[in-house]
Amino acid sequence: MFEYVTRELGGETGRRVELIWFARGRITGVSERIAPTGSTVAAVVLRDPIRLTPSGVGSSFLAERGFLIGPHDRPVVNEPQGETYCVGVVTTPVGCRPSFGIAPAPLRGYVVDLMEAWPGATSLRLALASCQTPAEALDLVESALRTPEPCDRTAFERCHAAVEALAADPARPVADIAAGLGISHGHLDRQFTEQVGLSPRTLARILRMRRLLDHIDVYETVAWADLAAELGWFDQSHLIRDFQRHTGVAPAEYAAAQRSAYDRQEAAASPGFVPDKM
Numbered sequence: 001m002f003e004y005v006t007r008e009l010g011g012e013t014g015r016r017v018e019l020i021w022f023a024r025g026r027i028t029g030v031s032e033r034i035a036p037t038g039s040t041v042a043a044v045v046l047r048d049p050i051r052l053t054p055s056g057v058g059s060s061f062l063a064e065r066g067f068l069i070g071p072h073d074r075p076v077v078n079e080p081q082g083e084t085y086c087v088g089v090v091t092t093p094v095g096c097r098p099s100f101g102i103a104p105a106p107l108r109g110y111v112v113d114l115m116e117a118w119p120g121a122t123s124l125r126l127a128l129a130s131c132q133t134p135a136e137a138l139d140l141v142e143s144a145l146r147t148p149e150p151c152d153r154t155a156f157e158r159c160h161a162a163v164e165a166l167a168a169d170p171a172r173p174v175a176d177i178a179a180g181l182g183i184s185h186g187h188l189d190r191q192f193t194e195q196v197g198l199s200p201r202t203l204a205r206i207l208r209m210r211r212l213l214d215h216i217d218v219y220e221t222v223a224w225a226d227l228a229a230e231l232g233w234f235d236q237s238h239l240i241r242d243f244q245r246h247t248g249v250a251p252a253e254y255a256a257a258q259r260s261a262y263d264r265q266e267a268a269a270s271p272g273f274v275p276d277k278m
Contacts, residue, residue: 001025002084005134013145015160016095020141022134024085030261031079033248035213035272038163038198038206040096040104041069042089042114044125048082052111055248066114066121070107071096071197073206075248075274087128087137089145093163093196093203094156101149104197120144152195159195162188166200170208171232174200208232209246212239213271218255219264247274 002025009017018039024047043050044066052067053060055074061067062081069076071093089099096104100118107117114121124144131137158181165177177200178188192200212231216222228239243251254274258267261275 002027003134005138007138007142009142009145012148013142016092016098016148017145018090018092018095020138020145021088021090022086022137023088024083024134026083027080031077031276033075033077033274033276035075035209035247035274036072036206037090037210037272038071038093038196038203040071040091040100040107040197042091042100042118042121043067043086044088044114044121044128045086046125046128047085048080050084050086051077051079051081053077053079054109054111056109061111061113063111063113066125068100068102068107068112068114068117070110070112071104072109073198073202074109074245076111077276087141089141092160093198094159096197097195098148098151098156099145103194105194108197155191155195158183158188159192162192162200163196163203166204167207170204170211172204174204205242206246209242210272212243216255216271217264218258218267222251222255224251247272249274 003023005022006019008014008019045063049062049064050067051060051062052069054072054076056072091099096102102117115125124140127140128137131140161181162177165172174188175185178185181188189199196203208231212227215227224239225236228236233239233242240251247254249257257274257276258270262270
């Protein structure tokens with residue numbers, strides 16, 4: 001049995017935290033490639049370690065107490081070493097600094113020890129060890145995130161607005177967004193990269209791919225060419241190149257892997273997860 005519970009946060013906290021989650025159980029003989037979402041992901045590990053291997057510049061990391069996955073534009077391989085028992089946080093693209101007090105840009109592409117990166121993680125882990133239910137654990141995490149860390153509020157608001165514009169239309173020119181915010185294209189590029197850890201165009205590519213994955217039903221015939229045109233790719237071959245970069249596999253391999261590991265409902269709830277037999 002595998003238990004996975006999520007909670008979306010509202011109000012001001014919800015502008016920097018996409019969701020918090022609780023996961024407990026055992027997945028035997030499977031690792032997963034997890035596609036990027038534009039977010040920073042933190043998790044407190046309460047049982048057996050988890051090995052995480054990012055594609056690109058980062059090296060493999062064995063998380064025994066907790067991990068922090070910096071912003072990334074390629075998949076991360078997740079390999080539980082036994083029973084998974086974790087409580088985690090997925091920030092919004094602009095949420096790393098105000099949630100954890102950490103600049104996201106130096107973390108790009110890396111997985112690091114959460115206890116070393118976030119001062120509040122050690123006491124949170126001690127408190128989580130005595131929780132009896134997922135709700136109790138999520139309440140603790142939500143409480144720990146309620147007060148934001150110091151940050152440049154002007155930069156946060158500007159980049160939050162830019163992220164929302166890209167989420168609404170990932171193909172929208174960055175220069176157009178910058179003009180709407182009253183700044184130059186170059187200024188937005190620099191400030192966005194500081195606050196998000198990715199450039200606006202990189203995040204736009206990730207957001208467009210997230211939208212594509214949300215459209216896919218792997219149990220039906222996928223009209224890849226139609227989706228490419230609908231979501232703004234030049235052609236199907238351009239979509240396939242971006243898809244392989246994003247998930248680590250070709251579109252047909254992605255659909256087959258999801259069908260082999262998930263039923264229809266699980267697949268719909270797990271866009272961007274690519275199960276692999278170990």
